[in-house]
Amino acid sequence: MSRYDEEARFDRPKRRTRPRTKDRPSYDDAxxxxxxxxxxxxxxxxxxxxxxxxxxxxxxxxxxxxxxxxxxxxxxxxxxxxxxxxxxxxLPRTTLLRRSADDDDPVERPLVANADQLVIVAAVAHPEPRTGLIDRFLVAAYEAGMRPLLCLTKTDLGDPEPLLSIYRPLGVESVATHHGGDLTELREQLHDRTSVLVGHSGVGKSTLVNALVPGADRAIGVVNEVTGRGRHTSTNTVVLQLPDGGWLIDTPGIRSFGLAHVEPETLIHAFPDLEELAADCPRGCTHAIDAIDCALDEAVAEHRADPARVASFRRLLASREGRAADYLAGS
Known part of the structure; x- marks a missing residue:
């Protein structure tokens, strides 16, 4: 055997590849x-x-x-x-609830797909309601094409009317509950829907879930007496089947909800009456409280628009931009 033949024995074998095929599995039996x-x-x-x-x-x-x-x-x-x-x-999604970590974070975080209702759970006391966070949940619901429902808990500890009066101009439906109370009205709102529960830690979300779905056994936390904040108890998102029909999606308690992905023109689609009036706005109008020549201001002055509804819409805009304090100072 020659030296060249001997060296050839140690050559790396050539890689064999099969020609690619355009055929892909059909998964007909999936x-x-x-x-x-x-x-x-x-x-x-x-x-x-x-x-x-x-x-x-x-x-x-x-x-x-x-x-x-x-x-x-x-x-x-x-x-x-x-x-x-x-x-x-x-499969294609009908709705997509999403958020960003902060208002200047370009990365979107998808949370839940294919739900048709966002149940915003807020306590009237202990902890005190955070209207800024509620506003952000509403913006996320409108952007996702979901129906918002405001669920007030712990109404035995305080009057729900001050909070309800803030959201009544937006036409948001609401239910009021308290620990051990009758949940018939809430069950009717959840019947045959796929509903996502969101809310600040400590507002009683897990207590509601355990009452609505026997055997759910979601962990229940307590509110810190010093800070007034709730402790995160549920750590994962889970779908539960409602006994009377429908699905309930419980999410972990949320303390922040970025809306970097929401544009003003997207939000106004949720307000058909205002969107029609805003068609007369100059190009690039933000519809914010400090917008120049905004048609919404003219419509309010001429009594063609409900001032409370325009104010609520602008509050949502300010919340989306992290400017809720600026809005309240200028309103």
Whole structure:
């Protein structure tokens, strides 16, 4: 054997590749479900009448899968212990609730998909209501195309009317509750809807969930007597089935809600009466309280628009820009 033949024996074998094909798996046998919780890369999906554990298929790449997503599952979707299916497709979303960490943070964080109602839970006392945060939740609901519902808790500790009077001009529906009270009205509002519960820590969200869904066993926290703030108890977003029909999505307590992704023209779509009047605004008008030649001011002066409704809309605009204090000072 020559020296050259001997060296050839140690050559790295050539890499063999198969030609790419345009054919892709059809997943005709994939079943449809929706994601009810996520934990460390594993997704629990509701399929017909059972829970199925799944992982995201590689072909989805960077495409995110969030709670509420309607998905197609391939593989073992029996739901039996030890089985694992694959999420091979995320179906188009009807709504998407999202936020940013701060108002100047360009990164959007999707929270929940395909919900049709945002239930904003606020206590009338202990802790004191934070209207700025409520406003931000409303902006997020309108931007996502969701119906907002204001749920006031702890009404046995204070009068809900001052808070209700702030949001009445916006046409936001509301319900009032207290610990151990009748939840019939709230149940009617939740019936056959997919509702997301959001609220500041300590407002009684978990208490509501446990009363609405027997066996939910969501952790209940307490309010710090010194700071007046609640402690985070629920740490993950989870979907629960309501006994009388519908789904309830419980989220962890939130202390901040950035709205960097919301544009003024998006927000005004939620106010058809004001949007029609704003059509006469000059190009680029922000509709804010300090906007020059805004048609909303003219409409108010001519009694063609409800001043309280315009003021509420502008308060939401100011909240979106982190300028709620500026708005209150100038109003």
């Amino acid at each position: 079943v449809e479900g929706f994601v009810i919780t996520r934990d460390r890369g594993r997704y629990t999906c509701w399929v017909e009448d059972r829970r199925v554990t799944a992982m995201k298929a590689r072909q989805l790449g960077r495409k995110g899968v969030i709670v509420g997503d309607r998905v197609k599952l391939d593989g073992d979707a029996s739901g039996e212990q030890g089985t694992l299916a694959r999420i091979v497709e995320v």
